Amino acid sequence: MKKRGQVTIFVVLGIVLLALAAGIFYFVNQGAKDGLDVAGEKTDFSRQIRPQIVQFVEGCIEEKAVEAIDVASRHGGIVMYDEHTLVTDTTFLRYAFKDGISLLDESLASRHIGFYIDLALPTCLDFSVFEEQDVTITLRPSTSVHDVNLLYGYGLAPEDLPTFTNVIISPTTVRVETEYNLYVEQGDTSFTIDRFTFEVPSTLGSAIRDAKTIQQQYDESNVIDLTFLTGLEPQVTIHPVDESTQIYSLFYGNAIPSYFAYAVESSGNAAPVLDVSPVINVKAGTPFSFQVAATDADNDAISFETSRFAISDKGIVSGTARAGRSPVTITATDSQGASVEKEVMVIAK
Incomplete structure (x- = not known):
């Protein structure tokens, strides 16, 4: 049990x-x-x-x-x-x-x-x-x-x-x-x-690239090359605001964006600077020559002219002077048309 x-x-x-x-x-x-x-x-x-x-x-x-x-x-x-902006009556554009x-x-x-x-x-x-x-x-x-x-x-x-x-x-x-x-x-x-x-x-990225290309071309030649502009993809228009400011518009048709606009400001084309003595003493009746120095801030090509005597492409003035004083006006002109004049007195004894 x-x-x-x-x-x-x-x-x-x-x-x-x-x-x-x-x-x-x-x-x-x-x-x-x-x-x-x-x-x-x-x-x-x-x-x-x-x-x-x-x-x-x-x-x-x-x-x-x-x-x-x-x-x-x-x-x-x-x-x-911002501070780098051109403001007009109708809009604003960044430089x-x-x-x-x-x-x-x-x-x-x-x-x-x-x-x-x-x-x-x-x-x-x-x-x-x-x-x-x-x-x-x-x-x-x-x-x-x-x-x-x-x-x-x-x-x-x-x-x-x-x-x-x-x-x-x-x-x-x-x-x-x-x-x-x-x-x-x-x-x-x-x-x-x-x-x-x-x-x-x-x-937009192409527009910024094209704007840089346009400015590079201008910096290299100091002129707006219309042939160069017509070779770009966008249609380019330039509207001058004043002597030193322009508005560029790049048109791209039906793309996004249809156009890109910006401002450019430059100090303008600077005239050449002449460096030559104001008085040149030479021997009467004897051939002479002296050098005229010229510089250009924009690195433009420079040509020379004188009111009398000959001057070479390199700025060398030469000739023969009679006894007495002979005032000579020397002109230097850059490739964009800006020029400067200076008067030199040639004294022959």
């Missing part, structure tokens, strides 16, 4: 342990299943709504990028004027070249275009359209900071622009990379999107 009772106890204990194990397995398995269901719901939510948000935001970025490129191109690569210094800067154009995009994005992004799907989208600040000069120029502080756009200009495209930190929620599920990228076919 004692052994039979022990067996019964062991059987009952085994049944209890088996039931307990089964219960634990059920609850663990159910918890894991519930976790998988939540993860699956989150994945499905992200997979369904993310492409819609990306398409919506990138469409706005494209619109504002094209707009920014157009605005910057009309003003020499900037959207806000691409001033007093022999190149001010054309792709990186400056990139910063201005990116700033414009961030400034304009809120005008075409209304996330309330997603509320019909019970989706809430919250914008969180970017960690990057804009150029303070641009911010202060518009009376803004860094926190006023929570997005940050980096712009890369190449000869055929403008690549836009925007930090736009979005927190997306639907019920208990959520995810984030923080970067958007878009590429716009554009001639």
